[in-house]
Amino acid sequence: MAISIRHEMSQQPILFCEIFYVWGIDFMGPFLVSNGYSYILLVVDYVSRWVEAIATKTNDAKVVVDFLKSNIFCQFSMSKALISDQGSHFCNRAISSLLGKYGVVHRIATTYQP
Numbered sequence: 857m858a859i860s861i862r863h864e865m866s867q868q869p870i871l872f873c874e875i876f877y878v879w880g881i882d883f884m885g886p887f888l889v890s891n892g893y894s895y896i897l898l899v900v901d902y903v904s905r906w907v908e909a910i911a912t913k914t915n916d917a918k919v920v921v922d923f924l925k926s927n928i929f930c931q932f933s934m935s936k937a938l939i940s941d942q943g944s945h946f947c948n949r950a951i952s953s954l955l956g957k958y959g960v961v962h963r964i965a966t967t968y969q970p
Contacts, residue, residue: 878902
């Protein structure tokens, strides 16, 4: 089945362009277990390409919430948008609540258009 123009998702540009305003987030892995860790949570600033990463044992929403609160929102408090894929660890009530609390817009990257 071919994708027609009617089935394409519209792309919306992100207008924020200051450093540390827009972050991309994703999990890498699973990798071979090392010291109990099998995933890497990676967060990248879209403008400066600054990287924050942490090795994790699981790839769930609790890990994401804890990491964002302690490593991103406390250090880079002026965040305006977070871009993620459609993974269940990013698209859930806990993340929505956290982002709403800090006034951060959650953008979902379309498939093959990160």
